[in-house]
Amino acid sequence: xxxxxxxxxxxxxxxxxxxxxxxxxxxxxxxxxxxxxxxxxxxxxxxxxxxxxxxxxxxxxxxxxxxxxxxxxxxxxxxxxxxxxxxxxxxxxxxxxxxxxxxxxxxxxxxxxxxxxxxxxxxxxxxxxxxxxxxxxxxxxxxxxxxxxxxxxxxxxxxxxxxxxxxxxxxxxxxxxxxxxxxxxxxxxxxxxxxxxxxxxxxxxxxxxxxxxxxxxxxxxxxxxxxxxxxxxxxxxxxxxxxxxxxxxxxxxxxxxxxxxxxxxxxxxxxxxxxxxxxxxxxxxxxxxxxxxxxxxxxxxxxxxxxxxxxxxxxxxxxxxxxxxxxxxxxxxxxxxxxxxxxxxxxxxxxxxxxxxxxxxxxxxxxxxxxxxxxxxxxxxxxxxxxxxxxxxxxxxxxxxxxxxxxxxxxxxxxxxxxxxxxxxxxxxxxxxxxxxxxxxxxxxxxxxxxxxxxxxxxxxxxxxxxxxxxxxxxxxxxxxxxxxxxxxxxxxxxxxxxxxxxxxxxxxxxxxxxxxxxxxxxxxxxxxxxxxxxxxxxxxxxxxxxxxxxxxxxxxxxxxxxxxxxxxxxxxxxxxxxxxxxxxxxxxxxxxxxxxxxxxxxxxxxxxxxxxxxxxxxxxxxxxxxxxxxxxxxxxxxxxxxxxxxxxxxxxxxxxxxxxxxxxxxxxxxxxxxxxxxxxxxxxxxxxxxxxxxxxxxxxxxxxxxxxxxxxxxxxxxxxxxxxxxxxxxxxxxxxxxxxxxxxxxxxxxxxxxxxxxxxxxxxxxxxxxxxxxxxxxxxxxxxxxxxx
Amino acid sequence: xxxxxxxxxxxxxxxxxxxxxxxxxxxxxxxxxxxxxxxxxxxxxxxxxxxxxxxxxxxxxxxxxxxxxxxxxxxxxxxxxxxxxxxxxxxxxxxxxxxxxxxxxxxxxxxxxxxxxxxxxxxxxxxxxxxxxxxxxxxxxxxxxxxxxxxxxxxxxxxxxxxxxxxx
Numbered sequence: 039x040x041x042x043x044x045x046x047x048x049x050x051x052x053x054x055x056x057x058x059x060x061x062x063x064x065x066x067x068x069x070x071x072x073x074x075x076x077x078x079x080x081x082x083x084x085x086x087x088x089x090x091x092x093x094x095x096x097x098x099x100x101x102x103x104x105x106x107x108x109x110x111x112x113x114x115x116x117x118x119x120x121x122x123x124x125x126x127x128x129x130x131x132x133x134x135x136x137x138x139x140x141x142x143x144x145x146x147x148x149x150x151x152x153x154x155x156x157x158x159x160x161x162x163x164x165x166x167x168x169x170x171x172x173x174x175x176x177x178x179x180x181x182x183x184x185x186x187x188x189x190x191x192x193x194x195x196x197x198x199x200x201x202x203x204x205x206x207x208x209x210x211x212x213x214x215x216x217x218x219x220x221x222x223x224x225x226x227x228x229x230x231x232x233x234x235x236x237x238x239x240x241x242x243x244x245x246x247x248x249x250x251x252x253x254x255x256x257x258x259x260x261x262x263x264x265x266x267x268x269x270x271x272x273x274x275x276x277x278x279x280x281x282x283x284x285x286x287x288x289x290x291x292x293x294x295x296x297x298x299x300x301x302x303x304x305x306x307x308x309x310x311x312x313x314x315x316x317x318x319x320x321x322x323x324x325x326x327x328x329x330x331x332x333x334x335x336x337x338x339x340x341x342x343x344x345x346x347x348x349x350x351x352x353x354x355x356x357x358x359x360x361x362x363x364x365x366x367x368x369x370x371x372x373x374x375x376x377x378x379x380x381x382x383x384x385x386x387x388x389x390x391x392x393x394x395x396x397x398x399x400x401x402x403x404x405x406x407x408x409x410x411x412x413x414x415x416x417x418x419x420x421x422x423x424x425x426x427x428x429x430x431x432x433x434x435x436x437x438x439x440x441x442x443x444x445x446x447x448x449x450x451x452x453x454x455x456x457x458x459x460x461x462x463x464x465x466x467x468x469x470x471x472x473x474x475x476x477x478x479x480x481x482x483x484x485x486x487x488x489x490x491x492x493x494x495x496x497x498x499x500x501x502x503x504x505x506x507x508x509x510x511x512x513x514x515x516x517x518x519x520x521x522x523x524x525x526x527x528x529x530x531x532x533x534x535x536x537x538x539x540x541x542x543x544x545x546x547x548x549x550x551x552x553x554x555x556x557x558x559x560x561x562x563x564x565x566x567x568x569x570x571x572x573x574x575x576x577x578x579x580x581x582x583x584x585x586x587x588x589x590x591x592x593x594x595x596x597x598x599x600x601x602x603x604x605x606x607x608x609x610x611x612x613x614x615x616x617x618x619x620x621x622x623x624x625x626x627x628x629x630x631x632x633x634x635x636x637x638x639x640x641x642x643x644x645x646x647x648x649x650x651x652x653x654x655x656x657x658x659x660x661x662x663x664x665x666x667x668x669x670x671x672x673x674x675x676x677x678x679x680x681x682x683x684x685x686x687x688x689x690x691x692x693x694x695x696x697x698x699x700x701x702x703x704x705x706x707x708x709x710x711x712x713x714x715x716x717x718x719x720x721x722x723x724x725x726x727x728x729x730x731x732x733x734x735x736x737x738x739x740x741x742x743x744x745x746x747x748x749x750x751x752x753x754x755x756x757x758x759x760x761x762x763x764x765x766x767x768x769x770x771x772x773x774x775x776x777x778x779x780x781x782x783x784x785x786x787x788x789x790x791x792x793x794x795x796x797x798x799x800x801x802x803x804x805x806x807x808x809x810x811x812x813x814x815x816x817x818x819x820x821x822x823x824x825x826x827x828x
Numbered sequence: 829x830x831x832x833x834x835x836x837x838x839x840x841x842x843x844x845x846x847x848x849x850x851x852x853x854x855x856x857x858x859x860x861x862x863x864x865x866x867x868x869x870x871x872x873x874x875x876x877x878x879x880x881x882x883x884x885x886x887x888x889x890x891x892x893x894x895x896x897x898x899x900x901x902x903x904x905x906x907x908x909x910x911x912x913x914x915x916x917x918x919x920x921x922x923x924x925x926x927x928x929x930x931x932x933x934x935x936x937x938x939x940x941x942x943x944x945x946x947x948x949x950x951x952x953x954x955x956x957x958x959x960x961x962x963x964x965x966x967x968x969x970x971x972x973x974x975x976x977x978x979x980x981x982x983x984x985x986x987x988x989x990x991x992x993x994x995x996x
Contacts, residue, residue: 148937
């Protein structure tokens with residue numbers, strides 16, 4: 039029994055084993071079949087991931103193309119750039135990389151949606167992360183890509199880049215957390231020293247690199263570009279060269295060169311031969327270069343613009359004499375030595391896009407040996423200036439710079455430059471036929487032993503650069519009682535049609551002038567009158583310019599950035615008005631003279647330049663004709679002027695007291711020269727300094743009647759104590775002819791009896807005028823600074 | 829005694845039944861068509877072939893050059909495949925005997941409605957796709973952002989649907 043039961047159990051075990059083996063064989067076969075099914079019927083993960091990654095790279099490249107093409111020349115590539123106008127990529131924002139970046143991010147978001155939709159059946163989830171990438175190996179200077187895309191242009195090694203990390207899941211296939219660094223970029227290096235320069239052409243060498251391999255051993259990762267060998271077949275290159283006039287001077291205009299030959303030398307190197315030939319220049323470090331711009335595009339439309347130089351450098355030479363000659367009222371020759379501290383000798387210079395430099399509107403002489411290359415074709419916001427303080431390169435540091443728009447017009451037959459506002463910093467610094475950009479900066483000569491200061495105009499390579507914000511002490515205020523420019527030394531209140539009533543002073547009935555006020559007490563010293571003609575009921579200067587001052591004090595687009603160097607007020611009118619109310623608030627006439635005046639309130643200086651143009655439309659006769667006048671409101675105790683040299687000795691100086699003026703009622707003295715001034719016993723002083731053209735006009739129009747005058751009281755009988763430059767005085771009746779054109783400048787100069795930059799005349803009040811005289815020469819044409827080689 | 833013998837018979841029956849079921853399953857699977865080696869190789873290769881073709885064309889900016897104008901005004905109302913250049917290039921790049929149809933959609937990003945819309949702009953094919961059915965075929969989806977010239981198409985996003993296979 040026991041043996042039978044054992045056999046039965048053995049049979050059961052054997053049966054179970056056999057059944058188990060069979061079932062397992064079925065399972066293995068089913069598993070193999072399933073695997074085969076997956077292999078044959080599943081989507082191809084590798085190909086899908088590769089396709090999406092490649093498409094992300096193309097999307098980045100197309101957005102970098104939009105950004106760089108718009109930055110380089112929006113209108114030329116309008117077929118591309120206009121299509122992204124609904125994203126914000128407009129002509130107005132062509133030099134705004136922030137906008138371009140936002141356009142790219144918007145586009146990439148839609149691209150992400152399209153990928154999700156296209157690969158919906160696979161459950162694709164896609165996103166990207168914006169990371170940093172080190173470009174220092176690629177560009178040879180410390181630069182990074184961040185915030186998706188960056189451009190570093192206008193230097194010999196320049197590049198455009200976009201970089202992000204793509205993240206991808208394909209949920210339907212259980213494929214998660216795919217990451218891929220995606221970089222697109224184009225780099226160009228222009229070897230500065232040309233290979234050859236002949237009489238007909240120039241040959242240069244460039245190196246072009248595209249994208250590149252990432253090096254993760256650094257943090258952030260860095261790249262080295264891959265040599266780009268398809269420039270000739272798929273990309274393109276342009277070279278721009280600066281136009282020269284017949285004398286070989288650069289005009290500031292850029293022209294496209296004719297490329298005669300391009301040869302690929304391997305490893306991304308190309309030799310490029312172009313016409314015309316150009317001079318070889320040498321920079322401060324002694325490196326030679328031909329001034330050109332090189333623009334390169336790859337087949338994806340990404341553009342890079344490089345230049346062969348980093349800066350423009352020159353020196354400003356002071357030409358003012360340090361020993362001044364004058365004659366006392368008796369005609370005795372005197373020598374006045376300037377103090378070693380001449381810290382008020384600050385020149386506010388303008389450099390126009392046609393490479394001319396100006397001081398008070400006067401074009402400065404430039405050393406013919408100085409070859410100034412033009413600025414690259416670059417947005418204004420990227421331009422900066424370095425200026426020395428002590429004449430050595432140790433102090434060659436960044437200083438405030440201001441960008442202004444000027445226009446050239448023919449005003450009654452003569453060419454006239456005048457400002458039309460502060461620039462839009464995002465626009466190009468280019469030479470225009472009608473409008474020109476001017477860069478304004480200051481050059482200081484703090485001591486007499488400094489004759490030359492170095493100036494370097496340079497530019498940031500970062501396309502994201504914003505215009506610099508500099509501290510300034512000048513500010514424009516406009517409300518119901520103010521149309522003022524505040525300055526630490528004076529508050530300038532502009533009276534005109536829209537601001538007729540001067541605070542605490544008189545109603546000007548629309549006459550355009552400016553009133554100088556004490557900045558701390560708001561006390562009105564009285565106005566500076568631009569021009570005056572005739573008398574009205576015994577009152578002086580009947581017909582004065584009538585109109586509205588246009589004040590320019592902030593940048594276009596960047597309204598929060600105030601003018602750091604100077605605020606302009608421009609008057610352009612054909613009307614004359616009267617401050618005496620006989621014409622009401624209307625202009626009196628438009629048949630006398632037209633006026634164009636430019637007043638500058640300059641930060642950090644003591645002077646207010648007034649550049650004036652007058653054109654007489656008809657011949658008019660009357661008593662009294664004034665070139666300009668500055669009222670005194672009774673503050674002055676002393677008055678002085680220097681003679682022009684026609685009736686007295688040149689710079690013979692006459693000093694008067696208020697008592698002398700008062701006893702004369704209107705003090706009149708002949709032969710006015712460059713300096714008219716008044717001051718008080720407390721040492722507060724103001725002068726009007728005329729340029730030589732103004733002095734000559736006084737003589738040519740007024741002849742022997744030309745006078746310095748001072749009026750003792752105002753029409754209300756209160757003390758006035760003005761200083762006036764007359765073609766002829768109020769008691770003389772003469773005519774001015776139709777067609778008479780006057781071009782001159784004056785400078786309102788605020789000074790004191792002592793202090794920094796002045797002689798110590800606190801105990802010698804009658805000679806306080808000397809502290810104006812020691813600076814008068816800097817405003818004269820013949821002593822203007824000159825531009826020389828550094 | 830009789831009961832014990834009956835149990836052994838049951839076990840033998842179970843073993844035989846299992847043997848028969850498994851044998852039949854394996855026999856059926858052995859004759860199932862997907863297990864033909866030639867078929868396995870070709871179906872997986874078709875997709876890779878399609879992706880390779882599309883990648884090659886993308887890298888060489890074929891789409892920009894063969895689809896001259898991607899504007900909706902050129903949308904082909906007839907439904908005929910008239911991207912002949914694209915079709916020619918694809919045919920020349922594929923082994924003989926393979927049939928394909930490439931449908932191309934422009935992906936419009938509508939800023940106002942914040943939506944993505946597909947606009948069919950045309951197709952390319954190397955066979956009479958209206959009358960001939962593909963017996964063995966594979967669909968492939970591909971997206972393409974135009975990066976090449978001309979500027980009028982640069983930045984345009986395309987959705988490409990390609991079907992590739994054999995006829996009967």
